Amino acid sequence: MTMVNAYDGSADSLDPADQALIARRQQALGPAYRLFYDQPLHPVRGEGVWLWDKGGRRYLDAYNNVVSVGHCHPHVTQAIAAQAGLLNTHTRYLHEGPVEYAERLLATMPDALGHVMFTCTGSEANDLALRIVRTGTGRQGIIVTRLAYHGVTEAVSELSPSLGDYVPRGARVHTIDAPDGGPDQGARLAADLTTAIAEMRRDGIEPAAFICDTVFSSDGLYPDPAGFLQPAVDLIRAEGGIFIADEVQPGFARTGDAFWGFQRHGVVPDMVTMGKPMGNGFPVSGVAMRPELVADFGTNARYFNTFGGNPVACAAGMAVLDVIEAEGLQENSRTVGAYLKEGLQDLGTRHAGIGDVRGAGLFVAVDCTRDGAPDAALARHVVNHMRRNGVLISATGPGANILKIRPPLVMARGEAQLLIDAIAAAMDAG
Numbered sequence: 001m002t003m004v005n006a007y008d009g010s011a012d013s014l015d016p017a018d019q020a021l022i023a024r025r026q027q028a029l030g031p032a033y034r035l036f037y038d039q040p041l042h043p044v045r046g047e048g049v050w051l052w053d054k055g056g057r058r059y060l061d062a063y064n065n066v067v068s069v070g071h072c073h074p075h076v077t078q079a080i081a082a083q084a085g086l087l088n089t090h091t092r093y094l095h096e097g098p099v100e101y102a103e104r105l106l107a108t109m110p111d112a113l114g115h116v117m118f119t120c121t122g123s124e125a126n127d128l129a130l131r132i133v134r135t136g137t138g139r140q141g142i143i144v145t146r147l148a149y150h151g152v153t154e155a156v157s158e159l160s161p162s163l164g165d166y167v168p169r170g171a172r173v174h175t176i177d178a179p180d181g182g183p184d185q186g187a188r189l190a191a192d193l194t195t196a197i198a199e200m201r202r203d204g205i206e207p208a209a210f211i212c213d214t215v216f217s218s219d220g221l222y223p224d225p226a227g228f229l230q231p232a233v234d235l236i237r238a239e240g241g242i243f244i245a246d247e248v249q250p251g252f253a254r255t256g257d258a259f260w261g262f263q264r265h266g267v268v269p270d271m272v273t274m275g276k277p278m279g280n281g282f283p284v285s286g287v288a289m290r291p292e293l294v295a296d297f298g299t300n301a302r303y304f305n306t307f308g309g310n311p312v313a314c315a316a317g318m319a320v321l322d323v324i325e326a327e328g329l330q331e332n333s334r335t336v337g338a339y340l341k342e343g344l345q346d347l348g349t350r351h352a353g354i355g356d357v358r359g360a361g362l363f364v365a366v367d368c369t370r371d372g373a374p375d376a377a378l379a380r381h382v383v384n385h386m387r388r389n390g391v392l393i394s395a396t397g398p399g400a401n402i403l404k405i406r407p408p409l410v411m412a413r414g415e416a417q418l419l420i421d422a423i424a425a426a427m428d429a430g
Helices: 016-029 074-084 096-104 122-137 185-202 229-238 261-265 291-300 313-325 329-348 377-390 413-430
Strands: 045-046 052-053 059-062 115-119 142-144 173-176 207-213 242-246 269-276 286-289 353-358 364-370 395-396 401-403
Touching: 016 377, 052 364, 059 261, 059 413, 074 313, 096 115, 096 286, 096 313, 115 122, 115 291, 122 207, 122 242, 122 286, 122 291, 122 377, 142 185, 173 185, 185 207, 185 229, 229 242, 313 329, 329 364, 329 413, 364 377, 377 395, 377 401, 377 413
Parallel strands: 142 173, 142 207, 207 242, 242 269
Antiparallel strands: 045 052, 052 059, 115 286, 269 286, 353 364, 364 401, 395 401
């Protein structure tokens, strides 16, 4: 995923202890890891939408969807601790945890999605989905959007162009343009999919699946107009493939007006992959699917995952669903998200550097522009100015100019206003 605010190696504004820790980190972890911000953050505690650094300074976290119901939510941490103190094992033993969690999770989805299989990360969920699809269809071709992110295993890194050109991508993976918010984007997306399928077939490859994040997060966040996915879903099925909805980022009430991102488009996916917010930071993920898709795979290949669906993971997942329901977080995402989006749109009328503002629920994108063109330098300035002043966001998109705002679902209206004010101050300082 594009991160325009990655640490560039300068330690000018860091205290000696953090400089030493960065040096140790680079020595121990190697060169592939990245740190956020020009001045990396060193948090030591979290609660709700807040993080505290080692010096006791508080930061409004408007980026971390992993802790979707808030940092260290007591109901979730207590559920994890209680089950960890009792039993943790794998799914080859009989246990109520994975069964009850699967039943409850499937109850949030269309009836056609009758099975769920558990994994540990979103990458692993997408990897398993690919295995099942390619085994069941006998086909290899996968179509993704041009800046998609679907994970980091060898198989799904092929489906993640946002990781960079160094990731090899063979003829069995084709990319198409992401939506851009235009009124005809449903027809355009289907037309681009038609072209990709034709190009695939010229190479002797049959399309197995079209997979997308249903709000197109890494492409720059394009959730509207609701319903535009339907023509592409109809097309891939007509051509003998299936539709996989990657709900790692839009799922679990994030969009406010629906529990799942695909529900905003009125479609029923053949498969749904999930991760990140499922356990509020505890590693749990999964794949829900039409039962017929996994029948042959289940008979001939079976499935085993040492940690996927373990009792502690399922306790975390159940607790997250408890909190979303008990605290009305889907409605909170809808109302506070609307307040945030409207406030940023109003801010855009006063700042030339703000272009389009779009979003769904508590997932909002702000284009930073100069004379109508993407302005990556402004986006980087805003992200780092906000970090220095106690508010955390990130940036994404093909032009590295799109502010990515994705706070925990417990954000209140007053905290949303703090976020709007921080963006205004950063724009004024730019």
